[in-house]
Amino acid sequence: MVRLPREISPGAAARRALLADLLIALALALAAIALAAGIGIVGFAALLVLLALGAWTGVEAAIRRLRRPPRSPTSRGAG
């Protein structure tokens, strides 16, 4: 008997990946809190990294938007 592969939608696959990432992040955060000298230094470092990653993501999004070819007038409302 051959078992057919289950249908997984792209959305479900993305959610699974997000859940896996969340679990890894939780483990990382707990390790950082346990190993650091105090919660203050953890929060300070997290804030700095968050700001850096936020800036990185923002710059990346801006570049992507600039590189995207402009939509042609005919394609507008075609769908």
Place this chain on the structure above:
Amino acid sequence: MGPTRRARQAGRLPPWRRARRVLLLACCICLVPAGVSWVNALSAPRNVGLGVTSVEWLRQNGGNSLVSEIENEYYTLTAPSKGGAPLRSLPQVGIAAAGGSGQGAVEAGYRPPNVVPLIHPALPGEGVWKKAAANAGPRPPVLLTSFRSDPEYPQFVAGVAWIDSSRTTLAYVPGLAEPPPPLTHRGPAEVPQGMRRRVVATFNGGFPLETSNAGLIYRGKVVEAMVNGIATVVEYRDGRVDIVKWESGAGAPANVWFAKQNLPPIIDEGRLNPNLSDGPAWGETVNNAVRVWRSGIGVDAHGNLLYAAANYQTVESLAKVLRRAGAVRALELDINEDWTSFISYRHPGAGSPSNLLPEMYRPPERYLTPDERDFFAVYLRPGERW
């Protein structure tokens, strides 16, 4: 390619982007307990601004070395340059000349000799002791003076206070957060209402226990184990006050009422500590050679207290100020503009409080409201008239 695989690939992010997402999530998770702790610190009673409270919170929660490093860099970058235009006058210190050359008449009790100015020609009133209080009588309990503290930096002015130990007692007052809990008999963290009639001066305490690596005895009980070799402000049960290099072990001797330790002595038996350079013995704070607001306390040869404070001081220059004012034993107290305060009260009932130096940034009412840090209060002895 099957539909499942196609779907998996469609939802897959490049590895570096997933790593970034993991890091982002981990940071968000870390910020939750840190944020709760920070908000708790901000919501506690306090009389300093948001910035100072946040820095103190960071210090107390594992960030002390980081804060000290940042402070070192900041103060090094903003260090003053040598020289500059000479001063034409000194800031107003005290309210009236104490009278005479300072070598008071025998019946009036001991008076300290005026401080010999370091820079010549001397400015009007430089080094001359003045009464801290109006109507203080022939034996003022507190005298104040100021003088230029360093010939290489002729614009720096040190403020010095002399406290007559024969007329006053010294009290150690715990703050709201320092020493940290648990502490029995913490008190109101301000000059108690019942003692305001007799208060003549208040001044800042030493480093927080966490950063001084030193001990504390309060009301005869050990709060933090005492450390031999550390400079200590001691009040004995008979009311005598002294500054000693502690050699009595970790416990509380029976005759000690309070003992507050802070770093090694900066002056011992009239000599500057030969090791005023940096090292672990000097606490987890800015380097000793960094020029910053510093304060210290000493005793003269007659057992009277001397307090000194000034901006842009190194540990060595502070020690020299205290020695020039007559200190034979001395220790460094708190540093930084946020914590350095000497306040004299010009009228009974804690009336007309006044900072020793006009540049002192904390308000003169600082210790008449609950304060974060511990401090010292100087009271007239019972029976002594204002």
